[in-house]
Amino acid sequence: MNKMLTEQDFIFKNNSEDMPEKGSFTWKTPSNIALVKYWGKRDPQLPENPSISFTLDACFTMTTLEFNKSSLVQDDKEINFDVFFEDEKKDDFKPKIQRFFQRIKQYVPFITDYDFVIRSRNSFPHSSGIASSASGMSALALCIMSLEKELSENMTETFFHKKSSFLARLGSGSASRSIDGELVVWGNHNDIQGSNDLYGIKFPSIIHDNFKNYHDTILLVDKGEKQVSSTVGHDLMHGHPFAEKRFEQAHQNLSELNEILQNGDLKKFINIVESEALTLHAMMLTSNPYFILMKPNTLSIINKIWEFRAQTNSNICFTLDAGANVHVLYPESEKKLVNNFIVSELIKYCQNNHYICDRVGLGAKQFE
Numbered sequence: 404m405n406k407m408l409t410e411q412d413f414i415f416k417n418n419s420e421d422m423p424e425k426g427s428f429t430w431k432t433p434s435n436i437a438l439v440k441y442w443g444k445r446d447p448q449l450p451e452n453p454s455i456s457f458t459l460d461a462c463f464t465m466t467t468l469e470f471n472k473s474s475l476v477q478d479d480k481e482i483n484f485d486v487f488f489e490d491e492k493k494d495d496f497k498p499k500i501q502r503f504f505q506r507i508k509q510y511v512p513f514i515t516d517y518d519f520v521i522r523s524r525n526s527f528p529h530s531s532g533i534a535s536s537a538s539g540m541s542a543l544a545l546c547i548m549s550l551e552k553e554l555s556e557n558m559t560e561t562f563f564h565k566k567s568s569f570l571a572r573l574g575s576g577s578a579s580r581s582i583d584g585e586l587v588v589w590g591n592h593n594d595i596q597g598s599n600d601l602y603g604i605k606f607p608s609i610i611h612d613n614f615k616n617y618h619d620t621i622l623l624v625d626k627g628e629k630q631v632s633s634t635v636g637h638d639l640m641h642g643h644p645f646a647e648k649r650f651e652q653a654h655q656n657l658s659e660l661n662e663i664l665q666n667g668d669l670k671k672f673i674n675i676v677e678s679e680a681l682t683l684h685a686m687m688l689t690s691n692p693y694f695i696l697m698k699p700n701t702l703s704i705i706n707k708i709w710e711f712r713a714q715t716n717s718n719i720c721f722t723l724d725a726g727a728n729v730h731v732l733y734p735e736s737e738k739k740l741v742n743n744f745i746v747s748e749l750i751k752y753c754q755n756n757h758y759i760c761d762r763v764g765l766g767a768k769q770f771e
């Protein structure tokens with residue numbers, strides 16, 4: 404059953420008398436790569452159009468949340484926490500996390516009763532240009548939901564997943580798609596039952612075998628910090644001359660992709676996925692102020708992929724996120740052919756020849 408929940412349903416109602424004194428939870432959550440892109444949002448962190456992503460496997464964040472009953476009792480206090488990333492204390496991570504806590508507090512009021520220590524690490528290098536907000540925020544949301552579960556009897560698994568995605572969304576939109584695998588839809592779409600703006604849902608139809616175990620080799624073209632953050636980019640969609648058409652197009656593309664994912668049409672898949680990637684960057688090129696996140700090597704790789712596809716009729720394609728790195732997507736059946744091509748023709752465009760072999764994954768996992 405895919406009952407749609409509302410914001411009201413996510414407000415924690417139990418009076419927490421039996422609150423655990425202290426403890427910890429650990430979650431490993433994946434990154435994801437969007438096929439139809441989320442670009443443009445409104446308050447509170449709601450998408451202007453629906454998006455869909457492959458959940459990844461090798462790119463993940465592992466987060467432990469340690470909680471200790473706070474000795475301070477205050478009504479409207481900031482949450483007291485420390486954050487460590489790869490064993491190093493990171494005070495510069497705190498403002499974003501504090502903002503997240505403040506946003507979710509009305510849904511998980513018990514967090515004000517605790518002091519926290521957050522310990523996090525990524526499987527991918529921090530400076531790889533791979534956004535860690537999706538996996539990072541979803542990991543934290545899941546840890547908080549594990550705590551809520553301790554305080555609420557009979558919480559269903561479905562509710563746990565939906566509320567985790569709901570909280571993760573309030574930290575970073577794409578994080579709402581990093582709870583489940585293998586394909587997740589976030590944002591209301593007429594053809595996809597249960598889809599809504601508040602949280603991500605597992606793609607509800609049967610996925611064609613062609614898309615099982617799909618590969619994503621991430622070519623790290625530029626590992627530097629992005630010049631323009633996603634948050635600023637989203638904001639530039641307000642008053643963007645092409646915004647309305649773009650949001651309509653995303654609906655249309657998701658309608659088509661919904662069919663394709665079920666019927667296995669790889670050629671049509673390629674067409675939509677590449678068009679979405681280029682449209683995302685076209686929005687950046689045409690916003691005011693305009694900006695370019697692709698690098699010359701991004702374009703060289705794209706051209707090489709097109710050449711290779713024309714020569715071999717392979718189903719290789721690319722997508723991009725908000726940066727210069729290229730995600731090379733291909734079916735399991737072409738693993739050998741495409742890997743050889745990547746190693747011999749594409750790696751040279753990567754910074755220090757670095758790339759990450761990833762594939763579609765099953766979603767977040769709790770560790771004892």
Ligand code: DP6
Nearest residue numbers: 437440441575576577633634724725
């Ligand atoms: C281009 O989720 O990083 O990767 O909600 O402001 O945290 P915030 O933005 P974020 O945006 C992701 C944009 C994208 C496309 C996508 O993942 O759908």
